[in-house]
Amino acid sequence: MTAAIVWQRRRAAAAGVWREFAANRGGLAGLVILAVIVLLAVLAPVITDPSGLDVTNAPGRPLQPPSGRFPLGTDIDGRSVLLLTLWGARVSLLVGFAATILSVLIGTIVGIAAGHFGRWVAGILLRLTDFFLVLPSLVLAIALSTVLPQGIATIILAVGVTSWPTTARLVRAQTLTIESRPYIERAKALGGGHLHIVGKHVLPGVLPLVLANTTLVVGNSIIAESTLSFLGLGDPSAVSWGSMLQRALSSGAVTGGAWWYLLPPGLAIVVIVLCFTLVGRALETVVNPRLKGHS
Amino acid sequence: MTDTLAAAELIDPDERPGRTGTARFLLGKLGGAVTSLLLVAALGFLLFRLIPGDPVSTLTKDRPTSPEQIADLRARLGVDKPLWQQFLDYVGGLARGDLGTSFGYNRPVADLIAERFWPTLLLVGTATLLAVTIGLWLGVRAAWRRGSAFDRTQTGIALTLWSVPQFWLGLLLLIATHGLFPSGGMRSPDAGPGFFAQAGTIAYHLVLPCVTLLAVLYAQYMLVMRSSLLGEMDAEYLTTARAKGLRDDLVRRRHAVPNALLPTVTLVFLQFGMVVSGTVTVETVFSWPGLGLLTYEALRVPDLPLLQGVFLVLAGSVIVMNLIAEVLYRVLDPRVRAR
Numbered sequence: 001m002t003a004a005i006v007w008q009r010r011r012a013a014a015a016g017v018w019r020e021f022a023a024n025r026g027g028l029a030g031l032v033i034l035a036v037i038v039l040l041a042v043l044a045p046v047i048t049d050p051s052g053l054d055v056t057n058a059p060g061r062p063l064q065p066p067s068g069r070f071p072l073g074t075d076i077d078g079r080s081v082l083l084l085t086l087w088g089a090r091v092s093l094l095v096g097f098a099a100t101i102l103s104v105l106i107g108t109i110v111g112i113a114a115g116h117f118g119r120w121v122a123g124i125l126l127r128l129t130d131f132f133l134v135l136p137s138l139v140l141a142i143a144l145s146t147v148l149p150q151g152i153a154t155i156i157l158a159v160g161v162t163s164w165p166t167t168a169r170l171v172r173a174q175t176l177t178i179e180s181r182p183y184i185e186r187a188k189a190l191g192g193g194h195l196h197i198v199g200k201h202v203l204p205g206v207l208p209l210v211l212a213n214t215t216l217v218v219g220n221s222i223i224a225e226s227t228l229s230f231l232g233l234g235d236p237s238a239v240s241w242g243s244m245l246q247r248a249l250s251s252g253a254v255t256g257g258a259w260w261y262l263l264p265p266g267l268a269i270v271v272i273v274l275c276f277t278l279v280g281r282a283l284e285t286v287v288n289p290r291l292k293g294h295s
Numbered sequence: 296m297t298d299t300l301a302a303a304e305l306i307d308p309d310e311r312p313g314r315t316g317t318a319r320f321l322l323g324k325l326g327g328a329v330t331s332l333l334l335v336a337a338l339g340f341l342l343f344r345l346i347p348g349d350p351v352s353t354l355t356k357d358r359p360t361s362p363e364q365i366a367d368l369r370a371r372l373g374v375d376k377p378l379w380q381q382f383l384d385y386v387g388g389l390a391r392g393d394l395g396t397s398f399g400y401n402r403p404v405a406d407l408i409a410e411r412f413w414p415t416l417l418l419v420g421t422a423t424l425l426a427v428t429i430g431l432w433l434g435v436r437a438a439w440r441r442g443s444a445f446d447r448t449q450t451g452i453a454l455t456l457w458s459v460p461q462f463w464l465g466l467l468l469l470i471a472t473h474g475l476f477p478s479g480g481m482r483s484p485d486a487g488p489g490f491f492a493q494a495g496t497i498a499y500h501l502v503l504p505c506v507t508l509l510a511v512l513y514a515q516y517m518l519v520m521r522s523s524l525l526g527e528m529d530a531e532y533l534t535t536a537r538a539k540g541l542r543d544d545l546v547r548r549r550h551a552v553p554n555a556l557l558p559t560v561t562l563v564f565l566q567f568g569m570v571v572s573g574t575v576t577v578e579t580v581f582s583w584p585g586l587g588l589l590t591y592e593a594l595r596v597p598d599l600p601l602l603q604g605v606f607l608v609l610a611g612s613v614i615v616m617n618l619i620a621e622v623l624y625r626v627l628d629p630r631v632r633a634r
Contacts, residue, residue: 127327127330130327130331131330131331131334134331134568134613134614134617135335135568135610135613136568136571136572136609136610136613137568137572138571138572138575138576139571139572139575139590139605139606139609139610140338140606140610142575142590142594142602143342143343143602143606144342146594146597146599146602147342147343147346147347147599148346219458223458223460226460226463227460227461227462227572227576230460230462230576230579231575231576231579231591231594232594232595233594242460245462245463245466248466249466249580254466254469254470255469255474255478257470257473258470259470262463262466262467262470265463266459266460266463266466266467269458269459269460269463270455270458270459270460270463273458274454274455274458277454277457277458
């Protein structure tokens with residue numbers, strides 16, 4: 001019986017959150033566009049022919065402007081730019097999501113630990129967070145991806161390990177707010193241990209904020225991935241938006257005026273990052289009542 | 296956006312000094328910065344010496360070498376000593392300003408960095424100066440007419456530029472101006488040797504990289520100035536100023552803006568980390584011969600000692616810049632000092 005009531009309440013709460021989120025038109029538009037892009041990326045092997053990605057067996061001549069056969073023209077090897085952009089979404093999204101999960105995971109653990117355990121644990125963790133916060137993350141990511149073996153896993157690691165401090169600070173502040181409330185004192189008085197307090201009280205209170213923050217982190221991760229790939233640090237065998245732009249510059253196509261080679265991957269990055277930012281900001285206003293009424 | 300504000304709020308309220316004196320505050324901040332610098336040095340050693348393993352095997356990968364040559368090289372690079380000895384040598388070298396020798400250039404890393412420092416300073420300095428001027432002006436106008444068409448377009452443009460990868464913006468500018476400006480380098484080989492001819496050709500080459508960096512940097516100044524001024528808008532002293540009969544733009548110039556300026560002043564220093572990453576991509580796109588391009592050249596080889604040197608110098612300067620920001624904030628804001 002009680003379980004049914006709990007679920008009913010949860011459903012009602014979720015519906016409330018959704019109503020508030022849907023009231024934000026920018027956030028809703030961002031979510032719809034994101035869903036379309038993710039769907040296209042996932043379905044890329046089904047709706048397109050991957051043999052067109054082969055450099056040695058390219059269907060067109062190099063650097064053809066847009067035409068009926070190649071709606072977005074061809075790249076330096078004669079491959080369709082539309083096809084490359086579509087497949088590039090897979091790597092960019094994969095790295096973006098995976099790096100974000102890593103980053104948010106580290107940030108949440110460090111943040112909760114720094115907020116929950118006082119004294120020297122908090123001291124050391126805060127010092128470490130501040131250190132990584134000021135460290136130029138691109139330079140550190142470059143260093144990591146140079147010394148580790150080249151590949152997608154390295155890029156994920158480099159982006160994830162360098163971007164967690166903002167999450168950690170946010171989570172720590174929220175943990176401190178929650179732990180100052182009387183019900184935590186009650187839980188402690190009743191004999192709740194660290195695990196109980198963190199797992200049952202702090203984590204559920206922190207998670208909504210973490211979720212909103214996560215969508216904002218994804219955008220940053222995608223930009224970081226494209227930057228590292230642009231510098232030639234990505235997986236050489238995988239097509240990503242950053243590596244397309246790198247090829248466009250290094251092959252001289254940019255100075256040659258091949259705008260169709262340059263616009264699609266760049267616009268794709270801008271659109272996807274903007275969508276994540278819109279969704280993140282909308283979620284933030286839902287979970288953080290203090291932000292309501294501000295723009 | 297949250298990032299923008301997070302950067303401005305780097306000076307955590309609960310870390311602000313209490314009733315303790317300025318000396319103690321300064322010592323605390325200085326100690327923190329020194330710890331961070333030591334951590335950077337340790338991280339540099341970990342990243343470039345411990346993870347990649349033996350540099351000798353990398354160096355001799357494609358060349359036939361005798362065991363004697365390898366032994367000689369190991370002794371010259373100091374990798375035949377125990378690890379703790381290597382670390383002490385490394386720290387001692389850092390203390391003397393010795394950053395090792397570049398594999399690719401076969402020259403001292405410190406010399407290479409010193410050579411490439413000035414072009415970067417010129418690029419970053421010009422872009423920052425313009426970004427501050429334009430960003431603050433736009434931010435003040437947007438906040439003062441909050442919700443107007445000007446405010447909405449400008450905030451929209453700033454947020455969009457925020458989502459644009461810097462290098463792509465550079466590539467777009469290259470293709471949009473189509474040969475109007477030089478596509479790379481810092482000066483033309485056929486420019487005259489005179490001072491004005493040289494300054495002219497450098498300025499001509501500076502335009503595109505500077506505009507690219509500017510487009511990314513100004514947005515943050517604008518958004519922080521806007522939200523800071525919005526915070527002051529309802530303040531009672533503005534009502535007082537208006538009640539005295541001051542004209543609207545005098546209220547803005549003399550009363551609101553000076554108070555709202557505070558967070559943006561320290562932003563110049565706090566933003567330095569972002570400027571550093573900007574120089575790497577922008578200098579790569581435009582082959583501007585600064586520290587950013589040096590980083591790119593080093594990672595292509597990969598030239599680990601050079602990369603290590605650049606990492607240490609860039610990370611170190613960001614830490615110093617943050618220290619300046621924190622101290623400056625206290626000097627500038629009497630409210631923080633008095634608490």
